Amino acid sequence: xxxxxxxxxSIWLACVLIISxxxxxxxxxxxxxxxxxxxxxxxxEKLSGTVVKFEMVYIPGGTYEMPDPLNPGRLLKVEIxxxxxxxxxxTWDEFDVYMYRLDKADPKAKEADAxxxxxxxxxxxxxxxxxxxxxxxxxxxxxxxxxxxxxxxKTGRKYRLPxxxxxxxxxxxxxxxxGKLDRQLLDRIAWHRDNSxxxxxxxxxxxxxxxxxxxxxxxxxxxxxxxxxxxxxRGGSYIDPPENVHPLARAYQTPEWQLTDPQxxxxxxxxxxxxxxxxxxxxxxxxxxxxxxxxxxxxxxxxSVCGM
Numbered sequence: 001x002x003x004x005x006x007x008x009x010s011i012w013l014a015c016v017l018i019i020s021x022x023x024x025x026x027x028x029x030x031x032x033x034x035x036x037x038x039x040x041x042x043x044x045e046k047l048s049g050t051v052v053k054f055e056m057v058y059i060p061g062g063t064y065e066m067p068d069p070l071n072p073g074r075l076l077k078v079e080i081x082x083x084x085x086x087x088x089x090x091t092w093d094e095f096d097v098y099m100y101r102l103d104k105a106d107p108k109a110k111e112a113d114a115x116x117x118x119x120x121x122x123x124x125x126x127x128x129x130x131x132x133x134x135x136x137x138x139x140x141x142x143x144x145x146x147x148x149x150x151x152x153x154k155t156g157r158k159y160r161l162p163x164x165x166x167x168x169x170x171x172x173x174x175x176x177x178x179g180k181l182d183r184q185l186l187d188r189i190a191w192h193r194d195n196s197x198x199x200x201x202x203x204x205x206x207x208x209x210x211x212x213x214x215x216x217x218x219x220x221x222x223x224x225x226x227x228x229x230x231x232x233x234r235g236g237s238y239i240d241p242p243e244n245v246h247p248l249a250r251a252y253q254t255p256e257w258q259l260t261d262p263q264x265x266x267x268x269x270x271x272x273x274x275x276x277x278x279x280x281x282x283x284x285x286x287x288x289x290x291x292x293x294x295x296x297x298x299x300x301x302x303x304s305v306c307g308m
Contacts, residue, residue: 040212042087045155047094049103054094055087056283057212064169067178069227069250076227078165085162085170086280088203088214089135089222090147092126098150115150118143118269122262127275129199135220135278137200141231141253142268144223144279151281162282164224164250167234171217171247173210180246181217190218192245196238200275218245220278226250237276 041058061082068074099118101107125138144161151159162170172178187195188207196218204214216222218240221233232252236245257274258266271277 042212043084045157047097047103047154049105050097052093052097052102054091056084056281057087058285059083059085059166059170059211062169064165066165066168067248069164069248076165078169080166080169082285083162083166084283084285085166085213086282087208087212089220089278089280090144091203092131092134092136095136095139095147098147103154115153116146117150118146119267121270122272125270127199129275130202133202134200135203135215137220137278138271138275139223139278140267140269140271141223143270147279148281158284158286159281160284161279162224164226164232164234166282167216167222167224168247170211170213171209171235173213175210176247178248180243183242186217186242186245190215190236190245191238192218192236192242193239194242198239200238217247217249221249221251221276223277223279226252233277239276 042055044053044055046053059080059082061080064078064080065075066078068076097103101117121138125136126134127137129137141161148159148161151157186192189209190206191201200219203219206215206218208214209216217235219238221235221237221240224232224234226232230252232250234250235247236249240249253271253274257271257277259273261267261270261272
């Protein structure tokens with residue numbers, strides 16, 4: 001009796017572990033405001049080897065008419081395919097894992113992993129604003145792109161930066177206007193010059209938009225791939241006046257963003273004079289296929305172990 005009980009207990013524990021593994025990447029319903037009267041779909045990405053995790057929100061596809069940023073007065077009709085977008089801006093918690101190899105058993109080891117990593121910044125990269133839970137900042141487009149490449153290799157998903165059409169579509173979320181926002185609304189969802197004390201703030205400390213995305217406006221301006229294929233930042237930032245923080249706000253990098261960088265050529269990784277620039281990640285919509293395959297495989301294993 002005692003031996004049989006021990007065997008059954010072992011099988012039960014194995015089944016629990018397998019079910020947990022199968023459910024690990026199943027997208028969870030969101031808890032923010034509803035999208036089209038349905039719960040917001042999301043999934044949590046965990047960075048293996050660490051306790052760091054972040055959430056991705058599902059953005060439905062659609063046809064989006066956006067003001068042409070290159071030809072004022074003209075509208076562009078863009079087909080947006082379904083994709084996933086970071087619930088928040090990428091934080092130092094996440095970027096530190098990449099930069100300092102915190103997912104490695106020995107972060108100081110110089111093993112080759114075919115991934116380019118940032119040079120060490122000058123001084124404190126967070127400017128003393130705050131670190132854990134704060135948006136990563138002062139980062140070049142090159143930095144953000146290579147982070148996405150590393151993240152793709154690490155997770156097996158296709159991470160990238162959003163296009164500016166995708167970013168604008170997700171920012172407006174079928175609710176926000178194409179131009180300036182009512183000041184009361186802006187204050188509820190964005191950090192800007194008049195309420196930020198001239199520094200970044202922890203992500204998700206303001207209200208989300210209608211699709212459950214935080215800080216799409218303000219805090220740090222976010223790198224995107226422009227309509228013309230050039231890197232562009234969108235949304236305005238904590239140093240911008242309220243009238244310049246809105247869904248159409250955009251800017252290209254200028255030499256002033258690296259004015260005090262002593263290197264020649266200038267750093268590929270850091271913007272010494274642009275602490276207002278960060279990014280958020282996008283992910284192609286292949287998550288369900290990946291999730292369902294893993295879940296089915298693990299559930300089949302569960303059935304075989306439990307004798308079903």
